[in-house]
Amino acid sequence: MSTNLLFLLLIGALVGAASGYLGSFMVLKRMSLVGDALSHVALPGIAIALTFGINPMLGALLALVIATFGIWYLAEHSEIYPEALVGVFFTASLSLGLLLTPEPELLEALFGNIDKIAPADGLMVIVGVVITFIATTLISKKLLLGVVSEDLAKSQKIDVSKINLVYLLLVALVVALGVKFLGTLLTGAMVIIPAVTAKNIAKNIKTFHLFSILFGVLSSAIGILIAKYFGISSGPAVVLTAVVFFIASYFFRK
């Protein structure tokens, strides 16, 4: 196995692990589509980054952070359902991204290309994943209590709205880390599928988180190997691997 493939597997596994972990909360919060919609927001960011010759991951992250603040602010301060907001953000940014992205890079931006991952990207992924794991673990109890009952959480002086914002920003970070090898159309899937797979077979919250991480890692690693072996796009290979795990888990569900 070449060093390059090992490097790609490591980066893929790390993004898979972080997506799985964050996704496990998203599924509980009944916000699965938020991750999906957020990933589309990355496209205009990538387009602008490509135009100015900076790292697309940074462009994606910037667009995602702006969109996250936007969605969070409107959800907190207006009567519109977050779902409707997400729908608007998603279609608007996808349209904008399609117009702005230079044609040769469009397919890559949409579906990912692992051959374009450079050592600098790897470093960003490692730092980003470490931040994600530490921050998510720190807020996990508060997030979960908010899922059980917002009133109960608030009665314990937990600022539910602030915790939600931190959580959404972490999702934005993980989506940005994943766009290069999964593409903007498919990164969101890795936040959802490993988590719903894990939910089918988990006995409790602890095993739920662990299985989410495990399925994230396995889907990424196996998907990348398949993509390399058959010379196909990494995004669809990883997502379809995750889907196979999901179907299998359905027969073992608790």
Add this chain to the structure above:
Amino acid sequence: MKRMENILKCSDLKVKFGGHTIFDGLSFEVKRDDTLAVVGPNGSGKTVLFRCLLGLIPFEGKVEWAPDVKIGYVPQKLSVPGDIPLTVREFLRFKETNDEKIGTVMSKVGFKAKAKHRHHDLRVLNTRLGKLSGGEMQRVLMAYALMDGPNVLLLDEPTAGVDIAGEKTFYALFEDLKANTDLTIIFISHDVEVVEKYADSVLKIIHEHHHVH
């Protein structure tokens, strides 16, 4: 002397939602160790009052708790979907990580382990929160509220959606707490019999005027 002290004083409370006044000029006091029932027709704002007492919503007027107050809150009919894999033990660990302590509080609310000092054997601890019956859920929420030793309990219609057997267990626990602890209990109820049996005082919220008797 301690009994005469107020643990809570509310003056001139007013809450408005979108131009609609829920209540206006609500004033009352609660003494330590007292059990106060909050009654009133649907929509009179009983739960809204609790939300003011807990500081969850903006309001006009004053809510003054004694400086040493520690509130345990049992919300009304918590519906947790059964597919959420959070077990009772994991839920209670949000507040208390010592399993021994969890077992002690759980036995206080009526979940008994088969053998003494074998609290970790309690089967209910490994049950998903969303799979509990209405009565079990209320007692688990009560355990959660009691876990960190509060001196005030706020119970929002604790037996709504609970079957008769569950209701009986719950009120036996209520009676036990009232007799054997210094807890101040404020509870919302629709049940006249329950109010007459357990409340030392009653706060009736009616539109225009409210009074304690």
